Amino acid sequence: MEVILAILIGVLYAAGIYMILRRSLVKLILGIIILGNGANLLIFLLGRVVKGSPPIIPADSDVFQSVYADPVPQALILTAIVISFGLQSFAIILVKRAYKVVKTDDLDEMNAIDKDS
Amino acid sequence: MLLAILLGFAFSLFLVFTGKFFKGRISILAAGIPLALFVYFAQFIGRISDGEVITQFHSWIPAFGVNLGFTLDGLSLLFSLMITGIGFLVFVYTSAYLKGHKYLDRFYGYLSMFMAAMLGLVLSDNLISLFVFWELTSISSFFLIGFNNTSRKSRKSALIALAITGIGGLSLLVGSIFLGSVTGTYSIAEMLTMNPEIASNPYYILIVALIFGAAFTKSAQFPFHFWLPGAMKAPTPVSTYLHSATMVKAGIYLLMRLTPVLGDHEFWNTTLIIVGAITMVYSAIHTLFRTDLKGILAYSTISALGILVFLIGQGTVDALTAAAVFIIVHALYKATLFLITGIIDYQAGTRDTTVLRGLRKVLFPVAIAGFLAALSSAGIPPTIGFIGKELTYESTFHFGNMAILLTGLIVITKILLLYAGFVAGIKPFTGTLPERFENTKMPSFLMWLPPVILALGCIVFGIFPGLIEGSLVKPMVSSMGLDGKEIHLKLFHGFNVILLLSVITIALGTVLYFTLKPTKKLEAWVAKFEKFSPQTIISNSWAFFFKFSNGWTNLFQNGYLRNYVATIMVFTIALTGYSLFTTANYAVDFNSFSTVTFYEAATSIVMLVAIGYTVFTRSRLAAVASMGIIGYSICILFVIYSAPDLAMTQFSIDTLTVILFVLVLYKLPKYLKLSDYKMRIRDGVLSLAFGTIITLLILEVLAEPVNKEVSDYYAANAYILAHGKNVVNVILVDFRGSDTMIEISVLAIAAIGVFALLKLRLKKSDQR
Numbered sequence: 001m002e003v004i005l006a007i008l009i010g011v012l013y014a015a016g017i018y019m020i021l022r023r024s025l026v027k028l029i030l031g032i033i034i035l036g037n038g039a040n041l042l043i044f045l046l047g048r049v050v051k052g053s054p055p056i057i058p059a060d061s062d063v064f065q066s067v068y069a070d071p072v073p074q075a076l077i078l079t080a081i082v083i084s085f086g087l088q089s090f091a092i093i094l095v096k097r098a099y100k101v102v103k104t105d106d107l108d109e110m111n112a113i114d115k116d117s
Numbered sequence: 118m119l120l121a122i123l124l125g126f127a128f129s130l131f132l133v134f135t136g137k138f139f140k141g142r143i144s145i146l147a148a149g150i151p152l153a154l155f156v157y158f159a160q161f162i163g164r165i166s167d168g169e170v171i172t173q174f175h176s177w178i179p180a181f182g183v184n185l186g187f188t189l190d191g192l193s194l195l196f197s198l199m200i201t202g203i204g205f206l207v208f209v210y211t212s213a214y215l216k217g218h219k220y221l222d223r224f225y226g227y228l229s230m231f232m233a234a235m236l237g238l239v240l241s242d243n244l245i246s247l248f249v250f251w252e253l254t255s256i257s258s259f260f261l262i263g264f265n266n267t268s269r270k271s272r273k274s275a276l277i278a279l280a281i282t283g284i285g286g287l288s289l290l291v292g293s294i295f296l297g298s299v300t301g302t303y304s305i306a307e308m309l310t311m312n313p314e315i316a317s318n319p320y321y322i323l324i325v326a327l328i329f330g331a332a333f334t335k336s337a338q339f340p341f342h343f344w345l346p347g348a349m350k351a352p353t354p355v356s357t358y359l360h361s362a363t364m365v366k367a368g369i370y371l372l373m374r375l376t377p378v379l380g381d382h383e384f385w386n387t388t389l390i391i392v393g394a395i396t397m398v399y400s401a402i403h404t405l406f407r408t409d410l411k412g413i414l415a416y417s418t419i420s421a422l423g424i425l426v427f428l429i430g431q432g433t434v435d436a437l438t439a440a441a442v443f444i445i446v447h448a449l450y451k452a453t454l455f456l457i458t459g460i461i462d463y464q465a466g467t468r469d470t471t472v473l474r475g476l477r478k479v480l481f482p483v484a485i486a487g488f489l490a491a492l493s494s495a496g497i498p499p500t501i502g503f504i505g506k507e508l509t510y511e512s513t514f515h516f517g518n519m520a521i522l523l524t525g526l527i528v529i530t531k532i533l534l535l536y537a538g539f540v541a542g543i544k545p546f547t548g549t550l551p552e553r554f555e556n557t558k559m560p561s562f563l564m565w566l567p568p569v570i571l572a573l574g575c576i577v578f579g580i581f582p583g584l585i586e587g588s589l590v591k592p593m594v595s596s597m598g599l600d601g602k603e604i605h606l607k608l609f610h611g612f613n614v615i616l617l618l619s620v621i622t623i624a625l626g627t628v629l630y631f632t633l634k635p636t637k638k639l640e641a642w643v644a645k646f647e648k649f650s651p652q653t654i655i656s657n658s659w660a661f662f663f664k665f666s667n668g669w670t671n672l673f674q675n676g677y678l679r680n681y682v683a684t685i686m687v688f689t690i691a692l693t694g695y696s697l698f699t700t701a702n703y704a705v706d707f708n709s710f711s712t713v714t715f716y717e718a719a720t721s722i723v724m725l726v727a728i729g730y731t732v733f734t735r736s737r738l739a740a741v742a743s744m745g746i747i748g749y750s751i752c753i754l755f756v757i758y759s760a761p762d763l764a765m766t767q768f769s770i771d772t773l774t775v776i777l778f779v780l781v782l783y784k785l786p787k788y789l790k791l792s793d794y795k796m797r798i799r800d801g802v803l804s805l806a807f808g809t810i811i812t813l814l815i816l817e818v819l820a821e822p823v824n825k826e827v828s829d830y831y832a833a834n835a836y837i838l839a840h841g842k843n844v845v846n847v848i849l850v851d852f853r854g855s856d857t858m859i860e861i862s863v864l865a866i867a868a869i870g871v872f873a874l875l876k877l878r879l880k881k882s883d884q885r
Contacts, residue, residue: 001714001717002711003707003816004717004721005721005754006815006816006819008721008725009811010811010812011725011808012728013804013808014804014807014808014809015728015732015808017682017686017800017808018732018801018804020679021679021682021800021804022800026737026785027740028678030744034728034731037747040751041754042815044755044758045815045819046823049711049759050758051711051758052759053759054759054760055759055845056843056844057832057835057836057843063833063837064832068759069758070825070828071831071844071848072828072831072848074762075845075848075853077763078763078766078845079849079856079857081766082766082860083863083864084770085770085864086866086867087867088774089774089867089868089871090867090871090874092777092778092781093870093874096781096784097877099784105785107677107678
């Protein structure tokens with residue numbers, strides 16, 4: 001299964017980069033979100049995946065008695081998901097606002113700071 | 118001595134705060150500083166002429182051998198007196214010349230900064246501190262040349278001067294470091310005894326070439342001479358002070374100072390003689406074709422500097438004596454000529470020699486000064502110029518087997534310089550006074566007194582050469598490592614070849630002056646050859662460099678986000694791919710991986726389809742929705758792989774994102790296909806390559822053993838130390854609690870940003 005996950009992550013990265021390379025601002029944001037998902041999965045996979053044993057200490061014990069999923073990548077990813085939500089929401093609203101002001105979604109046209117372009 | 122140097126810097130700093138106040142009437146008071154320094158240095162004359170060397174030492178960076186060591190000997194004394202003496206007269210002159218100027222305070226600030234730097238330069242014993250002061254003179258010169266900062270030409274000349282002298286400065290630094298590592302010290306005094314070792318060192322040629330690079334750029338030697346005529350854009354007091362009397366002699370000073378260390382070697386002597394000879398003849402010829410007084414003076418200054426280099430190159434006692442005397446001679450008459458040029462320009466409103474005539478009737482004292490200076494420049498007795506010229510001829514005439522050729526060259530130069538001196542010092546004052554100059558008034562005595570004082574110097578020292586013989590010239594020659602006891606300066610040496618040469622020079626020069634009249638036509642004709650000059654070649658390569666760096670920058674900094682991303686991707690793919698290709702061992706152990714269950718396979722397929730749909734759909738809504746599906750599939754993967762917290766977070770965040778997107782979706786632009794087919798193919802290939810690299814990397818990393826130390830620590834202590842059973846939560850809120858708090862702050866800031874953007878209502882006037 002790890003191989004499939006690795007391929008999935010590769011596809012997520014490829015899709016993310018492809019979307020970032022587009023000229024449309026909306027696609028740019030979608031690309032960033034997809035890339036972020038890919039990165040999260042990457043961290044998750046590199047911490048090694050385990051099925052059916054979440055990192056929760058059993059109720060009748062003070063420490064783990066058997067195999068458990070690595071908690072550190074999970075903590076990192078949790079942080080990453082939340083932070084990327086902050087970024088995404090701000091970006092979405094910013095795009096909306098920018099479109100209202102400059103009336104374009106094309107990054108190439110947003111380039112110039114002059115009024116007449 | 119350190120205080121004497123710092124005084125100038127302190128004064129220019131002081132002007133920053135009191136500048137406004139200073140612009141008024143009391144600017145003349147500034148002249149007190151050079152005067153005080155002149156008196157301070159003059160009191161050492163007695164001790165120096167007795168052969169004493171006064172040193173002072175302050176540690177600076179002893180670990181690198183960089184210290185503030187100062188030496189006052191014959192050489193530095195002469196320069197110090199010139200810097201402060203002429204400095205004093207220039208300060209006085211300026212107070213009238215730039216009276217009421219908007220930036221007078223600035224001008225004095227730069228001027229005193231320059232004076233301090235120049236004093237530091239000639240007094241430094243340490244090569245590194247010498248370099249620092251050397252650069253400070255270049256920088257103050259840059260400010261002074263560009264003083265008329267509204268003029269484009271001024272700014273350009275200032276830049277050229279800074280570029281040329283700046284390159285020289287770097288060359289000095291590198292040369293000094295080489296010299297320091299060869300000798301093990303940066304102190305010039307300690308190097309004095311090491312001449313044979315340095316000369317036999319394999320790096321000798323390189324060191325000397327670098328030092329020459331510094332001296333030739335600073336002292337405007339061919340082919341670096343062209344910045345000096347450009348520097349004449351500066352106000353005349355600056356031309357007088359920096360670009361004739363002092364700063365341009367810094368290169369000469371450096372050569373003289375290092376003569377005992379590096380001199381007496383074939384390479385040293387030959388190069389200096391050749392470069393000096395080319396410079397002196399080349400620029401002396403140039404003076405014939407100029408009609409601007411300052412242009413004539415600029416080229417004759419370059420020529421004089423060439424003569425000095427030429428003499429230092431000969432390196433004999435006679436030659437160095439001649440050089441020492443000629444420095445004094447040149448400082449006196451050239452400063453005078455510059456100052457009177459300033460007066461003529463200021464009062465008559467032009468510097469064009471073709472129209473200036475008969476000014477003696479309105480500017481009599483100035484005419485006297487000009488006349489005396491021209492005599493000294495021509496080397497007509499009884500001026501000190503005559504003594505200087507005799508010494509020059511004497512040493513050149515007795516210099517080895519090339520004597521005849523070299524003597525011929527120096528005589529030609531002197532003839533041409535006589536012409537230049539006459540044109541600048543005599544021509545404007547003779548003849549009938551044209552109508553347009555009839556109303557020319559005498560300037561304030563603050564302006565005409567300084568050139569008169571200097572001109573009197575030309576004649577007084579000529580009649581009584583004893584005044585400078587023991588006090589300045591002898592100690593100076595001894596500080597260049599030669600025995601100066603036999604030197605006797607006098608006007609008349611008896612009837613000999615040298616006197617004959619002098620007579621020939623004066624006669625031919627005078628004939629030249631009366632036959633050749635500078636005209637605009639001639640000047641224009643010579644300008645045609647400008648395209649072969651070093652200046653043109655350098656400014657062309659300059660322009661090329663500009664274009665190249667412009668193109669280079671535009672290629673990479675093109676302002677298109679996707680091009681930046683694409684560039685980064687290409688390089689990442691190339692570098693990572695290369696190292697993957699060469700170092701990876703591809704030892705992927707498929708047996709160590711878990712088997713694929715139905716749920717996993719199904720989720721993966723759903724996700725793949727969703728990704729494809731997101732990328733290729735033409736509808737915004739569909740893209741956002743399928744992006745939500747990607748998020749949910751990841752959510753399921755988290756559930757399968759024992760990460761319930763992540764699954765919950767991903768689920769809620771993904772939902773929120775999609776909702777937010779949908780809320781604003783119809784306020785967003787239409788989903789257009791903006792790129793063409795080729796572009797999409799290119800980007801597709803790039804992205805796929807990148808994705809492949811990532812997949813390969815993951816497989817590589819999975820084959821490596823994993824370190825679980827940190828995780829084990831958290832797992833073991835989650836309940837014991839933090840009393841929580843969900844380890845992920847304990848890490849977030851307890852072990853790494855402050856991180857989480859900062860994360861919350863970030864989210865809060867983002868929320869404020871979103872709120873502000875949503876609520877922002879621009880007034881009509883604020884909108885563009």
